[in-house]
Structure formats: C-alpha cells, structure tokens
Amino acid sequence: MSNRIRQLQEFVDGIAASVAIIGREETGELVVSACNEHFFEMTGGRRGGTGTRNFPIALDTLIPSYARLDLRKKLQECFSTGVAQELEQAYDLREGTLWWRLSLKPFRHVAGGDSTVLEILITGLDITSKMLLTHELEVSTSRFRSVVNAAYDAIITIDQTHNITLFNRAAQNLFGYDSSEMLGKPLVSLLPEAYRANHSAHIHQFARSPVHSRQMDERNRIYGQHRDGSLLPVEIAISKINVDGLLEFTAVIRDISDRVRLMDLLQKEAGTDALTGLPNRREFLDVVENVLRTDDALSVVMLDIDFFKKVNDTHGHDAGDEVLRVLAKVGTAASRNMDVFARWGGEEFVVAMPGTDLERARTRAEMLRATIEKQEFSHSWSTGKAIPFTVSIGVATRAQDEHDVDAILKRADQALYKAKEGGRNRVETEQVHRALEPSGAG
Structure with a gap:
C-alpha cells in the first residue's frame, strides 16, 4: 500500500459516516x-484477515x-461533469434492508490550466429510520385514503379559509x-343560496368553541345542493383539528332523502284519512286551533250523509266506501285553498272556513248540499249507475275573542242535529248565544 493510500485510509477511518474514495x-x-x-458494513463487504485489505x-x-x-451511472456523471451528485440506495443484508443517502463530491486536479476530476468522495448516511417512517406514513395515508374513498358517507375537509381540501367518492356521488x-x-358552493350568508359565521363560532366535534342542527333539517340545483336533505357531523397552528374542519355528510321521504309520508299518514285521502280529525283540529290563536273570523261546517246505513245495506259496503270517497272529492x-275539508269519522265530515262569517258559510254549505242532491258532479260509479245520497249540514261561527274549539264544534253539531230533526238534506245554523246559554236556564 502506497504512502498516499495509507494516508487516505487513515483519514476515512476517522470519519463516523460511511466513506469511500x-x-x-x-x-x-x-x-x-x-x-x-x-x-464495508453498508455494502455488505468484509475486510479480510486482520482487518487490512490491499487498495485499490x-x-x-x-x-x-x-x-x-x-x-456507476452517478459516478460516471460526476467524473464527466465535475458536479456533485446524490442518490438513495437500499442494501439487502442478512440483518435486514438498510437505506443510505449517498453524496458524491468530486476532487479536482489542476495542471497546466486544465481541471480534471481525479477522485470522488462518497459519503453515506444511514436513512433507514426515516425511510421506515416514510413507508409507515405512506401505508397509513394509503389506508386512510382507501377508507375515506370506500366510505358510504360523503366526507369533505375544508381549510381555515373554508376551501375544500378533500372530497371523497361518496361526496362526488352525492x-x-x-x-x-x-x-x-x-x-358554500355546495349549499343552497338561502343558507350561504350565515355559514361562515357558524364555522367561526364552532372554531372558537371548546367542543371538537358535534352533530349539526339535530332539530332542523340541513340541506345541501346538488349540481343540478336540487336540494339534498342531509345530516352532518363536523369535527376540527389543529394542523401546524391552522384549523381544518372535516364534515361527514349522510344523505337522508329516503328517511325524509318516509318521515313526510308518515307525517302525512298521521294526519290523513286512509279511505278518502282527506285530512283526518287530528289535522283538522290542528288547523282550527292555529286559527283560534289569531283574531281571524272562522266558521265550522259539520255534515253527515243521510241514511248511510241504508246505502251500505242496499249497495254493499264497497259502494258505501265509494260514496264516502265521492263526497270527499x-x-x-x-x-278554497285556505279551507280544510276533513273526515271527522264514519259518515261525518267537517269543514274549517277561515275568514268566513256565518252567512257566507251557510251560503257555501247550501251550494254543497244542492250539488250532492242533484248529482252535479262527474264520477264513474263502479256499480254502473249513480248511487243517490244527500247530506245534512250544520254551520257555526266563532264568537268574538273565542278560543275554545270544542265550543264551536259543539254548536256545529247542534246545528247538524237540527238539520236531521228538520227532515235531513238541509242546512241549519247555530247562533253563538244559544251555545253559550247556562245549562240550567229555564
């Protein structure tokens, strides 16, 4: 071994990193x-004998x-250009795979004005821990992306400026x-116009809150907006996380269109008579009670099909049901649109007429009675010919400052009783003063 090579060897042996010339x-x-x-440890080579080896x-x-x-490619490039190079390499050893970052630095020799690269210093740093961590992060990120994209619910993340940074496959579909x-x-581009103005304020409020996650507005319906402009009923869970001093918000959004349709259907059925499709007693009472909270005029009409049992006995119960549906139609x-025509029960029906006084309510009730009596409506009877029927009608109106729905209904029922007692197929009214007389009056 030459003296120069010995000096080089002594130099590189004193360096803690992996070094070669x-x-x-x-x-x-x-x-x-x-x-x-x-x-030698990096490449998997070994010194021979006592740890000495002849160089080069x-x-x-x-x-x-x-x-x-x-x-070799990097070394040749370094020799030819004189420019330092870097690369990362993995070496599979019996102890496992180790990753190294190699830095190649050329040494020039100047002679006669020419600069020539004579040797290259290779310095290797063990980056195995970093590469393992990077691999774990890549696996974790890949797993996260896989879960996010496979999620049934839409997942959207926004940054501190409320711009979208993540939009998964379910969000695309939704x-x-x-x-x-x-x-x-x-x-906000995914929100209906009516919700956009206040959205930023809600996000800022959540950002300042100590709560890190919450369900958005559990009592009221939340809507998104589809690309085609249609509204999407959704439920939203939102969370926040601090990333390098900046807040990110992630929303998990579930399409509840089917649930809303079912709830609306159940709500409608709860207030609808199954046979006639009319509002039922509960829906009628809700409307009347709402009117009674105001000072508006209100008349209530109660009508009953005359001799309905005879219709059933003569034509059958299916025909009787058809008569009920015809009366409903x-x-x-x-x-009017503001009126509520409802089935009270059996062959009895009621009508709430907001903004209508007693005289006008009586006139309209008389027109309805006459239409039914004369069969002045079109209908294809399942029996092949029309089933004649008539109705008796009682009309009552609200007294000034009256808020008792039962009192008004009682007067309408008394008027209906008068119509039946008077021969049926007629309209009778019940004045307020008669309904308010003391029960023990003589």
Whole structure:
C-alpha cells in the first residue's frame, strides 16, 4: 500500500459516516482507493484477515449487483461533469434492508490550466429510520385514503379559509361533482343560496368553541345542493383539528332523502284519512286551533250523509266506501285553498272556513248540499249507475275573542242535529248565544 493510500485510509477511518474514495483506472475501471469500516458494513463487504485489505479495490467487488448500475451511472456523471451528485440506495443484508443517502463530491486536479476530476468522495448516511417512517406514513395515508374513498358517507375537509381540501367518492356521488372540480373551491358552493350568508359565521363560532366535534342542527333539517340545483336533505357531523397552528374542519355528510321521504309520508299518514285521502280529525283540529290563536273570523261546517246505513245495506259496503270517497272529492272541489275539508269519522265530515262569517258559510254549505242532491258532479260509479245520497249540514261561527274549539264544534253539531230533526238534506245554523246559554236556564 502506497504512502498516499495509507494516508487516505487513515483519514476515512476517522470519519463516523460511511466513506469511500473512488478513483478511475486508465482502463476506465472504477476502484475504491480507500474506505472505512462503515462502507464495508453498508455494502455488505468484509475486510479480510486482520482487518487490512490491499487498495485499490474494484468497486464492483464491493457493491451488490442490484445497486451497481445506479451508482456507476452517478459516478460516471460526476467524473464527466465535475458536479456533485446524490442518490438513495437500499442494501439487502442478512440483518435486514438498510437505506443510505449517498453524496458524491468530486476532487479536482489542476495542471497546466486544465481541471480534471481525479477522485470522488462518497459519503453515506444511514436513512433507514426515516425511510421506515416514510413507508409507515405512506401505508397509513394509503389506508386512510382507501377508507375515506370506500366510505358510504360523503366526507369533505375544508381549510381555515373554508376551501375544500378533500372530497371523497361518496361526496362526488352525492353532489354530482368530480373531486377535481371541487378541490380549492369554497364549501358554500355546495349549499343552497338561502343558507350561504350565515355559514361562515357558524364555522367561526364552532372554531372558537371548546367542543371538537358535534352533530349539526339535530332539530332542523340541513340541506345541501346538488349540481343540478336540487336540494339534498342531509345530516352532518363536523369535527376540527389543529394542523401546524391552522384549523381544518372535516364534515361527514349522510344523505337522508329516503328517511325524509318516509318521515313526510308518515307525517302525512298521521294526519290523513286512509279511505278518502282527506285530512283526518287530528289535522283538522290542528288547523282550527292555529286559527283560534289569531283574531281571524272562522266558521265550522259539520255534515253527515243521510241514511248511510241504508246505502251500505242496499249497495254493499264497497259502494258505501265509494260514496264516502265521492263526497270527499266533491267537498274538496268546493273548498278554497285556505279551507280544510276533513273526515271527522264514519259518515261525518267537517269543514274549517277561515275568514268566513256565518252567512257566507251557510251560503257555501247550501251550494254543497244542492250539488250532492242533484248529482252535479262527474264520477264513474263502479256499480254502473249513480248511487243517490244527500247530506245534512250544520254551520257555526266563532264568537268574538273565542278560543275554545270544542265550543264551536259543539254548536256545529247542534246545528247538524237540527238539520236531521228538520227532515235531513238541509242546512241549519247555530247562533253563538244559544251555545253559550247556562245549562240550567229555564
């Protein structure tokens, strides 16, 4: 070993990192002029005997075949250009796979004004821990993305400026936009116009709150807006997280269109008579009680099909049901939008007429009675011919400052009783003063 090579060897042995000095023979072969023990450990090579080895050593004898091509390419580039290079390489050893970052720095020799690269210093730093951490992060990120994109619910993340940074596949399906269209866009673009003005204030309020997650407005319905402009009933759970001093918000959004349709259907059925499709007693009372909270005029009409049992006995119960449906259709057609024509029960029906005094209510009731008596309506009877029927009607109106719905209904029922007692197929009214007389009056 020459004195110069010995000096180089002593130099590299004193460095804690993996170090080697690479030269180039006249034949162009790359050789290791000197290296420390860390370099042997990095490549998987071993010193011979007492730990000495004759230098230079052919580079290919130390570098595994799978790593030679990339390293030789970088070394040749460094020799030809004189520019420092870097690369990362993995070495599979019996102890496991180790990752190294190699820095290649050329040493120039100046002679006669020419600068020539004679040798290259390779410094290797063990980056195995970093690469393992990076791999774990990539696996974790890949797993997160897989879960997010496979999620049934839409997941949207926004940054501190309320712009979208994550838009999963379910969100694309729900709102009709591709993620590439929505990333970087403001979240309010997914809200109906009526909800946009106050949205930022709600987000700021949540940002200041000590609560880290919450269900959005559990009592009221929340709506998103589809690309086609249609409204989407949704429920939302929102959470926040601090990322490098900046807040991010993530919303999990569930489409509840089916649930809302079912709830609306159940609510409608709860207030609807199954046979006639009219509002039922509960719905009627809700409307009347709402009117009674105001000072508006109100008349209530109660009507009953005359001799309905005879209709059933003569034509059958199916025909009787048809008569009920016909009366519902005729009564609805004769009502105003503000009126409520409802089935009270059995063959009895009631009508709430807001803003109508007693005289006008009587006139309208008389018109309905006459229409039914004369069969002045079109209907294809299942029996093949019309089933004649008539109705008796009682009318009552609200007294000034009266708020008792039962009192008004009682007067309407008394008027209906008068109509029946008077021969049926007629309209009778009941004045307020009669309904308010003391029960023990003589």
